[in-house]
Amino acid sequence: MKPRFCKRVGTTMSKVIVFLEAKDSVALRPASLHAITFARILSQALGTSYSFVLLGHGIAGLAETVRGYGAQRVYVVDDPLLAEPLAERYAPSLRQVMELANASHILGAATAIGKDILPRLASLMNSAFVSDCIGIEVLENTLHWRRPVCAGNAIAYCVSETERTVVTIRHAEFEAASSNGAMSPIESLGAAPVEAAASRIELFGYDAVDNSRPDLTEARVVVSGGRALAGRFFEVLGPLADTLGAALGATRAACDGGFAPGDFQVGQTGKVVAPELYVAVGISGAIQHVAGMKGARIVVAINSDPLAPIVSLADYTLIGDLFQLVPELVGALRRHAGES
């Protein structure tokens, strides 16, 4: 019987690769720092090292900045073919690095890009794919991957049955890694040939959303609103978010109602956030929404209904008319900021 390398802990082939995501070729997407933390946890459990892979075009400067995070090696594939993160182009180059490094695991943050590319890579390598991992457990020398299912209403433990395993990390569950000083060597590679399918998909345009506020999945504070805000969503929540330096989020109902843009949606089918502080304004707390924010450390609810499910979840609740309470809270926060 063929040994199951991935399943058994501490075998010779164990080696972890972290897929780091570049943002406009010049910066690291902060979610990748959280993935590095997970890589440290995983490589410690496996008794092995971790390396990074960075794909893109014009990323030499960025590669320098990731050398201080304790990776055994930083694989850099800098090629015009990889200017845009399309799965048909990226997956073959990631597979090439896995083979070259003889690695057992590759992991990346569960961002839109990670969720798009990494399952395709798993299929190219005939490997198991673990989606949205929130932790690991070693039981009887076997690695178990923890992941939420059913909108977070149950946690599953799964075991990979293939030599290699591809993983996306629910990055909000892990701290951002900090640099530890040592300088990892860089290994530059040419891009692997793209898949034939790459010729049948082309990037046509990109509309960035207003990014004057922090990115929703990476913000320390999130202010979210429900349908009750209706056409006054930005008028009411904007000043609160600005005062707190927060990202804005919304329920599915608020997005579907057209009161907030689609990419504001927090929940099972939207974004998963785990900020230090989550302020839920006019949000009842439907399970699909809660699935996206229950990792928040402190939850504040502002709601007119004392029996709303969000109240039993929140650490602090203000009961009353949100159109009156939110401006009062903005005033109280500004006074507090003035004092300190």
Next chain:
Amino acid sequence: MRILVPLKQVFDPDHANKIRLSDDNRRLDVVSLERKTNPFDEYALEAALRLTEDGRAPRQRQGETIVVTLGPSDTEVMLRAGLATGADRAFRVVAEDDGLDAGCVAQVLAGLALRESCDLVLMGKQSVDGDSNEVGQRLAAILGWPQATFASRIIAHTDSRLEVEREIDGGVQRVIVTLPAVVTVDLRIVTPDAVRSSITPNDFHYAPGVRFAPLPAIMQARRKPMSVIKIDELERPVKRTLRYVRYELPATKFGGRVVSTPTELVELLTCEAKVL
């Protein structure tokens, strides 16, 4: 355009908080929960119907939509509902849920898409039980087709070129895919202007959401073809790669306190919670 739309039967996500575990924690006990079609798959079916019609005259189909599921015989109800909504044919691939993972499902779908010469597989971005967001990408890789995941808008420029808008972190990306391809859909694919075939005029707007089958269509759906096939017939290498060994229920957090004024809240956030 011939479109394959995979449907998955899931338990009603609105009751996901009623999930219990089996005594040995090895399975989710969902027997008592109501079943329904995975919502994202329903959206994919609506998108497929919009792509194969002139929105002004939806009864005259301009292409073919095939629905498929993997499951036991009780999933045929869901396929019949898909046929009543407007799909032309259905396949049920005989399977039990326990033995399959996303990779197996992708192999089976690949086999069927090739056998039926489909131009497009249009499917939900994830199921609301497994939540793994994986089958569409795997399927595209197996077939060697391009993938456009998390689509919020699909405009057919011609019968073989689609403009797809994808919701990604920080913005919306627009790609052009040449068929055959795999497209997975996000929630906003059922908004009034989200999907347009090459013959539906620009000024036509759909009603929001998915369409419902009129009663005569439900009767007619009984006469539409439904084939039951076995996995072996598709001759694909179906091998499991991930095994689910046990489950636990998440720790529940019990409520905090009701605060009387915003000023008191700011004090608590500062001194007690220490988040300000």
